[in-house]
Amino acid sequence: RPGGILCMCDNDPQSKVIRNLPAPIFTLMKATEPWSDEYYTMDIAGAMASSGFVRVESTLMDPRHRIVMATKPATALQDGAQE
Numbered sequence: 001r002p003g004g005i006l007c008m009c010d011n012d013p014q015s016k017v018i019r020n021l022p023a024p025i026f027t028l029m030k031a032t033e034p035w036s037d038e039y040y041t042m043d044i045a046g047a048m049a050s051s052g053f054v055r056v057e058s059t060l061m062d063p064r065h066r067i068v069m070a071t072k073p074a075t076a077l078q079d080g081a082q083e
Contacts, residue, residue: 003074012066013040044068
């Protein structure tokens with residue numbers, strides 16, 4: 001919805017903890033997520049920005065997870081102005 005905020009919480013591919021997982025553990029984790037390789041190499045914030053979201057922010061929540069927030073621009077406001 002225009003003016004709405006999308007908030008996503010998930011593993012942070014840039015996390016030192018994730019990057020340093022032992023290979024068997026990382027392989028087990030990926031076994032439940034068939035698109036892990038694509039996810040870990042995707043620029044989520046960049047993809048959201050190129051999809052039209054604004055104020056895209058990515059913040060570390062803890063040593064392994066991040067939160068990515070973005071706002072969908074409002075369309076014309078009541079007075080006809082744009083956000």
